[in-house]
Amino acid sequence: MTQTFEMTVNGTVKQVEAAPSLPLIYALRNELGLTGTRYGCGLEQCGCCMVLIDDEPAYACTRTMDSVAGRAVLTAEGLGGAANPHPLQQAFLDEQAGQCGYCLSGILISAKALLDRNPKPSRDQIVAALDGHLCRCGAHTRIIRAIGRAAALLRGEEPA
16 A cells, blocks of 8 residues: 655655655655665665665665655755766766766765764774775775865865
């Protein structure tokens, strides 16, 4: 049996008809067309599906629709776009921190959560924030450098 669930997605109130047990990722991708949130493992092991729910990182693969009703969800698309990229997105471009890109939307979301909590994270804090993400491309050093660059940009400083 389906229900109507209302939530704010990327700043806009949305209504989705879905079963209460439907994982959020399917509503985002299939009902709302937000394909930036990737399906990886479905077991909270890879981080590809990471979104922010009420400003807290969450796995969209296991969060059900009934658990997000009335809440605010931010996906990678909500960060910014080509015309006005978020400083994280710009830093990732500047550092060439992506290769295949499959994991990057989840990494960007976790990085945003980190920088929202800590505007000047150490390298170790950046690494710890990314611990739940699997990336097999070998771009780790560039990803870490890009998050540090974004932190500086968000503080209004010149990146190192």
